[in-house]
Amino acid sequence: VSAALSRRRLALLAAAGAATALARRAVGARTPPVGGAVDAEDLPAREASWYRKLPEERVECQLCPRGCQVADAERGACGVRENRRGTYVTLVHGVACTVHVDPIEKKPFFHVLPGSAALSWAAAGCNVECKFCQNWEISQFRPEQVPARWLPPEELAAAARRANAPLLAATYSEPVVFWEYVRDTALAARRLGLRTAVVSNGYIQEAPLAEVLPLLAAVKVDLKAFREPFYRDLVRGELKPVLKALETIRASGTWLEIVVLLLPTLNDSEQEIRDLARWVKATLGADVPVHFTRFHPTYRLTNLPPTPPSSLERAWRVARAEGLRFVYLGNVPGHQGENTVCPECGEVLIRRVGFTVRANAIRNGRCPRCSHAIPGVWS
Amino acid sequence: MRTRPPAGAGVRGPGPGVREEGTGDRGWTRREIAGLAAGALLSTRLARAGAGPLVRPGRVGLAELAAPPPGARLDRAAARAAIERALVAATGEPTAAKAMAALFSPSDTVGIKLNCLAASLSPRIELVEGLVALLREHGVAPGRIIVFERSDRELLRARYPIRRDGHDYRCFGVAGDWDSEPSISGAIGSCFARLVSTTCTALVGFGVVKDHDLAGISASLKNWYGVIHNPNKYHDNNCDPYVADVARHRFVRDKLRLTVVDGVTAQYHGGPAWRPDAAWPLGLVIASTDQVALDAWAWRTIDAERVRRGLPKVADAGRPPRFIATAARYGLGVGDPGALREVRG
Numbered sequence: 001v002s003a004a005l006s007r008r009r010l011a012l013l014a015a016a017g018a019a020t021a022l023a024r025r026a027v028g029a030r031t032p033p034v035g036g037a038v039d040a041e042d043l044p045a046r047e048a049s050w051y052r053k054l055p056e057e058r059v060e061c062q063l064c065p066r067g068c069q070v071a072d073a074e075r076g077a078c079g080v081r082e083n084r085r086g087t088y089v090t091l092v093h094g095v096a097c098t099v100h101v102d103p104i105e106k107k108p109f110f111h112v113l114p115g116s117a118a119l120s121w122a123a124a125g126c127n128v129e130c131k132f133c134q135n136w137e138i139s140q141f142r143p144e145q146v147p148a149r150w151l152p153p154e155e156l157a158a159a160a161r162r163a164n165a166p167l168l169a170a171t172y173s174e175p176v177v178f179w180e181y182v183r184d185t186a187l188a189a190r191r192l193g194l195r196t197a198v199v200s201n202g203y204i205q206e207a208p209l210a211e212v213l214p215l216l217a218a219v220k221v222d223l224k225a226f227r228e229p230f231y232r233d234l235v236r237g238e239l240k241p242v243l244k245a246l247e248t249i250r251a252s253g254t255w256l257e258i259v260v261l262l263l264p265t266l267n268d269s270e271q272e273i274r275d276l277a278r279w280v281k282a283t284l285g286a287d288v289p290v291h292f293t294r295f296h297p298t299y300r301l302t303n304l305p306p307t308p309p310s311s312l313e314r315a316w317r318v319a320r321a322e323g324l325r326f327v328y329l330g331n332v333p334g335h336q337g338e339n340t341v342c343p344e345c346g347e348v349l350i351r352r353v354g355f356t357v358r359a360n361a362i363r364n365g366r367c368p369r370c371s372h373a374i375p376g377v378w379s
Numbered sequence: 380m381r382t383r384p385p386a387g388a389g390v391r392g393p394g395p396g397v398r399e400e401g402t403g404d405r406g407w408t409r410r411e412i413a414g415l416a417a418g419a420l421l422s423t424r425l426a427r428a429g430a431g432p433l434v435r436p437g438r439v440g441l442a443e444l445a446a447p448p449p450g451a452r453l454d455r456a457a458a459r460a461a462i463e464r465a466l467v468a469a470t471g472e473p474t475a476a477k478a479m480a481a482l483f484s485p486s487d488t489v490g491i492k493l494n495c496l497a498a499s500l501s502p503r504i505e506l507v508e509g510l511v512a513l514l515r516e517h518g519v520a521p522g523r524i525i526v527f528e529r530s531d532r533e534l535l536r537a538r539y540p541i542r543r544d545g546h547d548y549r550c551f552g553v554a555g556d557w558d559s560e561p562s563i564s565g566a567i568g569s570c571f572a573r574l575v576s577t578t579c580t581a582l583v584g585f586g587v588v589k590d591h592d593l594a595g596i597s598a599s600l601k602n603w604y605g606v607i608h609n610p611n612k613y614h615d616n617n618c619d620p621y622v623a624d625v626a627r628h629r630f631v632r633d634k635l636r637l638t639v640v641d642g643v644t645a646q647y648h649g650g651p652a653w654r655p656d657a658a659w660p661l662g663l664v665i666a667s668t669d670q671v672a673l674d675a676w677a678w679r680t681i682d683a684e685r686v687r688r689g690l691p692k693v694a695d696a697g698r699p700p701r702f703i704a705t706a707a708r709y710g711l712g713v714g715d716p717g718a719l720r721e722v723r724g
Contacts, residue, residue: 040530041531041532041552057652071593071651073496073497073651074592074593074614076611077611077612077615079609079612129568129609136561140609140612141609142608144530144554144555145554145608147555300568
């Protein structure tokens with residue numbers, strides 16, 4: 001499954017890239033040598049792509065549903081976009097604070113090139129504040145507070161090719177806040193014959209999502225819960241726009257997987273899981289993989305125990321009973337819930353232990369036993 | 380940064396789909412008025428306790444100091460004299476030296492937090508160095524006086540020298556030196572600058588008097604956003620209760636001895652960035668041991684100037700500085716403008 005990209009669209013995106021390069025010069029950005037450490041006191045800046053100007057040198061961000069209105073010299077809630085005399089700039093384009101080559105199962109993507117390496121990268125910042133954030137040391141800090149290297153899109157794509165990674169993945173923090181970097185990296189990757197995936201909270205406005213989706217091979221969305229109060233109290237975000245983003249991604253044809261981190265007593269009730277599974281099946285379809293993963297205490301939520309395996313297994317049973325065909329468990333290495341099973345004949349198709357693929361029986365995207373087509377990106 | 384909050388989000392945020400500008404339409408709640416009164420009462424009791432450094436709740440010391448001609452710097456002797464007069468007025472002590480003795484120990488490590496976001500509307504170095512000189516004369520060692528901001532860059536733009544050691548004081552940005560774990564204080568969860576949490580035993584807030592696009596005003600309390608790693612997360616609902624939550628964290632509450640603001644030039648509109656067309660020569664140096672009272676004074680002063688120029692008061696412009704009432708309710712000081720005691724030095 002991949003989105004087609006017309007020549008006209010590519011030309012438009014290239015033109016947008018050229019325009020932003022010029023804009024970047026206009027805001028006086030200075031850049032360090034490729035791969036070099038970024039000076040925290042002098043972050044490279046370039047004009048943001050999604051915002052509108054307001055009177056008195058104020059701006060309104062049009063990237064995420066917060067819609068921050070930002071005065072001169074101030075930043076948005078993400079902490080990575082700054083108003084400089086009426087021009088809104090991003091401070092994280094090309095500023096990578098984390099780069100690793102990971103197995104794609106770590107993202108997790110279970111239906112995308114199993115066993116492949118993904119060059120995974122992040123820039124600092126996030127547009128929400130989950131009290132249980134596993135990567136808060138980079139997501140909840142501003143870019144000048146996190147050591148980073150200057151890795152422009154072309155260099156990231158070249159690094160992926162050097163690492164024999166067929167795919168790049170924007171992950172770890174929140175790719176929405178470095179969306180221009182994602183877009184331009186996906187373009188650079190495409191030129192080298194590589195693909196790009198995104199691991200996101202899905203808290204993004206329609207226009208920027210729709211603009212970049214055709215460049216992406218896959219998106220994994222962290223659906224934090226299926227209740228608005230959870231989003232309000234523990235995420236400082238909203239559920240509704242995330243559900244809308246899930247629909248947009250699914251409708252685009254870009255491959256979609258969903259992860260739900262189960263927090264004991266907060267989002268793991270049988271009824272909530274049932275509601276979630278019913279919504280996924282009815283709105284997105286039964287073939288969208290849903291991963292239930294285990295929480296470990298961290299950041300501002302250290303008063304809860306790790307998720308009991310029984311809670312994960314209950315979610316797994318409920319979601320399958322509601323008709324979802326590909327339900328997985330995460331952070332429980334060795335559990336049968338890590339395997340991909342043919343929904344038609346019950347054949348185990350991919351055996352996994354943690355992030356390792358032990359066996360992959362899928363042939364040409366089909367079950368070798370009953371020939372049932374298994375949805376995903378297999379080649 | 381003005382954020383449209385999630386539906387129903389915020390401690391006392393607007394409802395779904397309601398722009399925050401709308402919050403200025405409502406008056407003060409009984410709870411908020413009660414908070415102002417309770418703050419005054421608690422602060423009075425604190426003063427009577429007599430333990431620890433001097434606290435004069437509700438007392439705001441003012442010293443006149445004329446603005447220099449455009450482009451010129453303050454006369455150092457005049458700046459020092461103004462700081463001394465403001466200190467005497469704020470503390471009620473007979474001399475500035477006695478005021479310093481009532482506030483600081485020679486063994487203290489004193490951090491002076493500047494507000495240099497607006498570059499051209501930053502505390503003037505002549506005033507800050509006047510205070511540094513008083514600390515030195517009180518016996519605080521040069522290496523134990525640290526003038527700081529969030530970054531070296533902000534200090535340099537405000538014409539401060541970066542000094543990691545040597546000279547009469549140290550001066551640098553906290554940069555990436557944060558506590559390794561977040562601290563919780565009310566609604567905030569933040570890593571504090573280690574300079575504040577660990578290094579310093581005493582703090583001085585040194586800000587300016589200006590309008591603020593979201594908080595309403597910025598003078599003393601708002602300045603402490605610069606010592607947490609994630610202030611960008613706490614600008615919704617006019618920064619309330621977040622500003623007060625930072626100020627009541629023990630790192631700030633227990634170490635803060637004095638607040639000074641450079642009111643030689645002030646800004647009534649368009650903040651927090653520098654807007655020369657919205658600045659006016661207030662001609663004052665203001666000091667207080669009660670930072671809530673100083674904010675209440677700054678709020679009143681900015682509102683008066685706005686009215687004089689035909690602008691709505693900050694609350695009517697949709698950005699009431701409610702954090703002042705919240706800080707008063709926490710017992711951090713006097714937030715009722717009617718309960719302030721202005722003393723001219």
